[in-house]
Amino acid sequence: NITARKAAFTVLKRLRNNGYTAFYAGGCVRDMLIGREPKDYDIASDARPEEVESLFRRTVSVGAQFGVVLVMIKAHQIEVAAFRSDWGYTDGRRPDTITFTSPEEDAKRRDFTINGMFFDPIEDRVFDYVGGREDLEKGIIRTIGNPQERFEEDFLRMLRAVRFSAELGFEIEGQTLEAVSEFSERISRISSERIAVELEKIFLSPSPALGIRLLIQTGLSVGIFQHNFNEKSHGLSLLDFYGRSVSLEMGILLLFISDWQEAEQFARRLKLSSKSLGLIEWCRDNYSKLDCPDMALHKFRKLIADERFGFLFELRRAYQAFIGEPDDNLQIIKERQAGFAGKEILPKPFINGRDVINLGANPGPEIGDVLEKVYNAQLDFEVSSPEQALKLAKSLIEL
Numbered sequence: 001n002i003t004a005r006k007a008a009f010t011v012l013k014r015l016r017n018n019g020y021t022a023f024y025a026g027g028c029v030r031d032m033l034i035g036r037e038p039k040d041y042d043i044a045s046d047a048r049p050e051e052v053e054s055l056f057r058r059t060v061s062v063g064a065q066f067g068v069v070l071v072m073i074k075a076h077q078i079e080v081a082a083f084r085s086d087w088g089y090t091d092g093r094r095p096d097t098i099t100f101t102s103p104e105e106d107a108k109r110r111d112f113t114i115n116g117m118f119f120d121p122i123e124d125r126v127f128d129y130v131g132g133r134e135d136l137e138k139g140i141i142r143t144i145g146n147p148q149e150r151f152e153e154d155f156l157r158m159l160r161a162v163r164f165s166a167e168l169g170f171e172i173e174g175q176t177l178e179a180v181s182e183f184s185e186r187i188s189r190i191s192s193e194r195i196a197v198e199l200e201k202i203f204l205s206p207s208p209a210l211g212i213r214l215l216i217q218t219g220l221s222v223g224i225f226q227h228n229f230n231e232k233s234h235g236l237s238l239l240d241f242y243g244r245s246v247s248l249e250m251g252i253l254l255l256f257i258s259d260w261q262e263a264e265q266f267a268r269r270l271k272l273s274s275k276s277l278g279l280i281e282w283c284r285d286n287y288s289k290l291d292c293p294d295m296a297l298h299k300f301r302k303l304i305a306d307e308r309f310g311f312l313f314e315l316r317r318a319y320q321a322f323i324g325e326p327d328d329n330l331q332i333i334k335e336r337q338a339g340f341a342g343k344e345i346l347p348k349p350f351i352n353g354r355d356v357i358n359l360g361a362n363p364g365p366e367i368g369d370v371l372e373k374v375y376n377a378q379l380d381f382e383v384s385s386p387e388q389a390l391k392l393a394k395s396l397i398e399l
């Protein structure tokens with residue numbers, strides 16, 4: 001198992017050995033320069049997509065017409081893109097044709113100066129045509145070129161500016177920030193999928209509250225949330241108080257604190273996965289159960305057996321801490337849960353539907369009812385063997 005870095009180097013080296021120019025490009029260069037482990041490595045090269053494909057055994061043509069090929073090395077995917085002078089546009093569509101160009105022109109089409117550098121790991125050299133190094137040292141997010149023009153090409157860049165600010169703790173440069181405020185309404189032209197990606201990264205950043213605050217200050221929050229958050233919003237204060245990175249679902253629930261309906265509507269508008277939507281709905285349906293720590297044992301076991309329980313518990317814990325009320329109920333639940341450590345919370349049922357039919361139950365909903373009652377009795381330790389379970393089932397059918 002090799003690291004992403006090693007895999008990327010393998011690809012870069014092979015391109016170079018075959019006479020092509022090839023550099024690390026964009027975000028990974030930024031991360032390497034500030035000593036952050038890059039999440040993924042992108043390579044920019046003068047090799048054409050067909051040429052890249054001929055050099056590697058496993059490639060995926062994600063957008064050959066845009067000059068991009070994915071090279072698969074073990075479990076890693078390295079994106080190899082030709083130096084090109086076109087990027088995605090505001091309407092979400094990519095340009096129909098692209099122009100292959102020089103590294104310098106390629107750099108100038110990227111979004112921010114800190115994202116516009118190349119790195120040659122063989123010569124250990126940085127290529128900086130856009131003043132990225134200086135901004136990286138100063139901790140500044142600045143568009144490459146005129147911010148208004150660059151945002152009009154792709155309004156998502158406004159949200160990316162905020163995202164990088166939250167991730168890196170950098171400040172958005174004055175004119176860039178002004179342009180974000182000027183065009184903030186137009187964020188609504190960007191697809192919800194692209195917005196969700198950036199929003200998730202803001203929540204996962206070390207300081208999500210700072211990111212959300214920037215969204216509010218620039219006016220981006222109006223178009224994104226379609227909700228009037230302000231600096232004093234309860235949800236923002238909660239996020240602030242929580243003070244660390246959160247998942248997208250947790251972030252939404254904290255921000256829309258105790259307004260399940262709005263949280264759900266927002267998640268749906270963002271077109272989150274059915275798993276994410278399911279998580280939010282499950283929390284809504286089960287949240288109040290945490291007020292009754294002495295619920296019946298079978299109910300308790302079903303609750304804590306759910307893989308979403310940890311998330312729900314954390315949500316509630318954050319809220320209780322925020323309002324400054326010690327939550328004795330949560331404490332009781334935790335202790336009750338500890339009693340199940342290392343034990344099977346939901347064991348296999350002693351009997352199944354066939355058994356119930358054999359006892360003479362009418363086919364239909366009765367069978368499910370009986371099974372559930374018997375299983376609850378099993379979880380409550382009221383029956384402790386298949387024989388006892390059958391006996392209970394029989395008596396239920398005869399009722």
Ligand code: ATP
Binds near residue numbers: 040087088112
């Ligand atoms: P991350 O660490 O989250 O992956 P990143 O900077 O690598 O951040 P990506 O979305 O992976 O961001 O994009 C890789 C590079 O492509 C960026 O660093 C930037 O140079 C360029 N880029 C990405 N999106 C845009 C855009 N919308 N407009 C212009 N350039 C972009």
Ligand code: MG
Binds near residue numbers: 028
């Ligand atoms: Mg990246």
